[in-house]
Amino acid sequence: MQLAGESFLNDAHLIDRARRGDEAAWEELVREHQAAIFRLAYLMLASASDAEDTAQEAFIRAVRGLKDFDETRPLRPWLLSIVANLARNRRRSIGRYLQAITRAGRAEPEPVTFLGERSGQHWEAQTLWQAVRRLPRIDQEIIYLRYFLDLSESETAGALHVAPGTVKSRHHRAMSRLRAIVDTEFPALREEREA
Amino acid sequence: MKGRRGQPSLEEQLRAAAEAFPYPPTPDIARAVRGHVSTTVRGRARPQLRWTVAALLLFLLSLLAVPQVRAGIGALFRVGAIEVVIPTPLPTALPSQEPAAENPSPPPAATRHSTPTPLFSVLDLAGETTFAEAGRQANFPLRLPTYPKDLGPPDRVFVQDLGGPAVILVWMDPGHADQARISLHQLGNDIFGEKTVESREVLEETTVNNRPALWVRGPHFLRFKGRPDDDFPEPARLVDGNVLIWEDEDGITFRLETTASLEEARRIAESVR
Numbered sequence: 001m002q003l004a005g006e007s008f009l010n011d012a013h014l015i016d017r018a019r020r021g022d023e024a025a026w027e028e029l030v031r032e033h034q035a036a037i038f039r040l041a042y043l044m045l046a047s048a049s050d051a052e053d054t055a056q057e058a059f060i061r062a063v064r065g066l067k068d069f070d071e072t073r074p075l076r077p078w079l080l081s082i083v084a085n086l087a088r089n090r091r092r093s094i095g096r097y098l099q100a101i102t103r104a105g106r107a108e109p110e111p112v113t114f115l116g117e118r119s120g121q122h123w124e125a126q127t128l129w130q131a132v133r134r135l136p137r138i139d140q141e142i143i144y145l146r147y148f149l150d151l152s153e154s155e156t157a158g159a160l161h162v163a164p165g166t167v168k169s170r171h172h173r174a175m176s177r178l179r180a181i182v183d184t185e186f187p188a189l190r191e192e193r194e195a
Numbered sequence: 196m197k198g199r200r201g202q203p204s205l206e207e208q209l210r211a212a213a214e215a216f217p218y219p220p221t222p223d224i225a226r227a228v229r230g231h232v233s234t235t236v237r238g239r240a241r242p243q244l245r246w247t248v249a250a251l252l253l254f255l256l257s258l259l260a261v262p263q264v265r266a267g268i269g270a271l272f273r274v275g276a277i278e279v280v281i282p283t284p285l286p287t288a289l290p291s292q293e294p295a296a297e298n299p300s301p302p303p304a305a306t307r308h309s310t311p312t313p314l315f316s317v318l319d320l321a322g323e324t325t326f327a328e329a330g331r332q333a334n335f336p337l338r339l340p341t342y343p344k345d346l347g348p349p350d351r352v353f354v355q356d357l358g359g360p361a362v363i364l365v366w367m368d369p370g371h372a373d374q375a376r377i378s379l380h381q382l383g384n385d386i387f388g389e390k391t392v393e394s395r396e397v398l399e400e401t402t403v404n405n406r407p408a409l410w411v412r413g414p415h416f417l418r419f420k421g422r423p424d425d426d427f428p429e430p431a432r433l434v435d436g437n438v439l440i441w442e443d444e445d446g447i448t449f450r451l452e453t454t455a456s457l458e459e460a461r462r463i464a465e466s467v468r
Contacts, residue, residue, distance in 0.1 A: 023229065030225040038221045048219040052227075059228045121215035128212040136335050137384040138446045147209040148216065177334070179205055189208070 011075045019066055030059050033076055036149055037083045043129070043144045044087040054090055058083035077151065077158035084141060084159065091137075124192055131178060131186045139174035146171060272398065274409045274440045275448030277388040279398065322355045326364070329353075333360045335383055335447050342466035346377070359383035377463065380450035388450075390438075401439075401457065403449075403464040408441035410457050439464055 011032070017025035037058055041051035061082050062069075069078060132143050145156045146167075153171075157164045182189050272279045330337050332354045340346060349364035361382050368376040382388065392398065392411060399410040439451040439460040449467065453460050 027225045027229060030228060034224040035221040038224065039218050042218060051219075052222045052224070055222075055224050056227050059224060063228070121211065122217050124208070125212035125216040128208065129216070134334065136446060143209065147206075148213040150213065175205065182205065192208075 012071045015066060015069065015071050015075065018063070026063060029075070033079050034059075036076060037079055040080055040144055040149060041083050041087050043148055044084065044140070045090060046133070050090060051087075054086050055083060058086055061086070073158065074155065077155045080145065080149070080151075080159040081161060088137070120192075124189065127186060127189055128182075131181050131189065134181050134185065135174060135177055138170060139177055142167065142170045142174045143178065272400075272409050274407065275442030275446070276382045276384060276386045277390060277440050277448060277450065279390045279392060279409065279411065322353045324352055324354050326352050329362045329364075333362050333381070333383070335381070335445065337362055337364075337381060338443075338447075338449075338467045339364070340377075340379065340463050340466045341468055342463055349379075359386050361386055376453070377455075378452040379467075380448075380452075382448040382450065384446045384448070386448075388448075399457065401461065403439070403441035403461060404443075406441055406443070408439060408461075408464070410460070411438045411440070413437065 011029065014025040014029045018029060034055065038051055038055040041054040041058070042048060045051050045054065058079065062079055065082075069075070132140055135143070141160065142156065145151045145159055146153075151159065153164050153167050156171075157167045160167065162170075324332070326337070326349060329352045339348070346366055350367040351365040353363040353365070355361045355363070359382075361380060364379045364381070365375050366377045368374040390411060397412045399412070401408045401410050436452045436454045437457070437460065439453075439457070440448065441464060442448045449464065451460055451464055453463070455463070
């Protein structure tokens with residue numbers, strides 16, 4: 001298991017090599033972070049293919065911006081900020097037109113194929129995600145970063161380009177809204193909690 | 196953190212959900228982006244992602260197939276949920292000509308060059324309700340301007356479901372019972388709006404509370420769509436007045452329609468609390 005400090009130093013070393021054109025170093029960085037980047041894109045876009053495209057684009061943007069990246073800061077929040085920005089744009093812009101053409105009639109997220117039996121935990125996770133998706137975008141992002149990607153307050157602040165205090169207040173507000181949505185629209189989730 | 200009676204809190208439920216979440220398998224992105232370091236470092240990056248090509252191809256095809264998309268060629272600006280486009284060619288007559296058939300039947304008496312916003316352009320909307328009910332339906336806190344001092348609460352309130360709640364507040368012109376003085380749209384971030392303008396000359400970049408804003412002068416068309424599979428379900432609405440568009444730090448897009456000057460509109464916008 002790699003400690004956070006080791007990971008940070010390793011990233012800094014790999015970034016330095018990647019800046020000098022070392023393909024293998026960049027590939028190692030992408031492999032280290034690709035799951036988190038892809039998952040945030042998936043949570044925001046609810047489409048595996050859109051998430052894959054967006055994650056790819058994020059890494060390409062990142063490598064182009066690597067020369068300006070401050071290596072004294074952790075890499076992951078920076079990568080997450082890039083992918084979040086791309087996902088926001090994709091949701092709002094041409095993606096909407098394309099989706100209208102290529103996926104007419106489908107408003108719900110792509111169904112997820114379970115390899116095993118559908119467990120209660122999977123049902124609860126999916127249902128909770130549906131509840132989160134009812135929140136305003138900014139609230140969704142806070143919850144994805146803090147809970148689904150397990151970022152600290154300061155890492156979340158870095159990913160959203162806001163002060164840690166803003167993360168705290170947005171987090172509080174998002175949770176209040178989510179609680180209200182669960183209580184009114186997803187009573188089964190509340191019952192699950194109370195069972 | 197435990198909730199009441201030792202039950203797991205919503206925070207714990209979220210953490211458990213995050214651990215159990217059935218993500219699709221992570222694709223091999225490292226392999227897909229291989230080669231971009233060397234091309235970037237050497238300064239000859241040539242993005243060849245399949246999605247770029249596919250997106251471009253589909254977009255071009257859509258231009259041939261879907262009139263609404265055709266209007267997107269001239270996209271100029273986007274502020275929050277609203278994109279401003281110059282259509283090529285214009286999809287329909289602008290207000291300097293005869294009203295287009297897709298407009299929501301403006302009454303013949305409507306003077307398209309009149310100063311106050313004609314009633315039909317705002318008040319023919321569906322979903323009229325009360326301010327309190329609009330607050331309940333919106334998934335964001337509603338805001339009100341505190342300037343001008345004599346404005347008071349809105350006279351008419353509308354809520355429309357455009358893939359997310361859109362709240363429209365209207366203040367009537369005291370001197371013209373059938374005309375609106377100010378209308379303020381508040382749009383959640385799941386909505387997509389498109390403004391069609393005749394030329395770039397009617398646009399002016401400005402700020403509201405130091406955040407980017409756009410001032411659109413004079414007649415233009417406005418239409419909204421919500422969910423990705425919607426195809427602009429609402430007909431375009433003719434807007435005669437000037438419009439200030441901005442997005443607040445919570446991602447809510449505001450659209451202030453008024454016959455006032457830009458300076459006055461900004462003052463109103465910055466008073467929104």
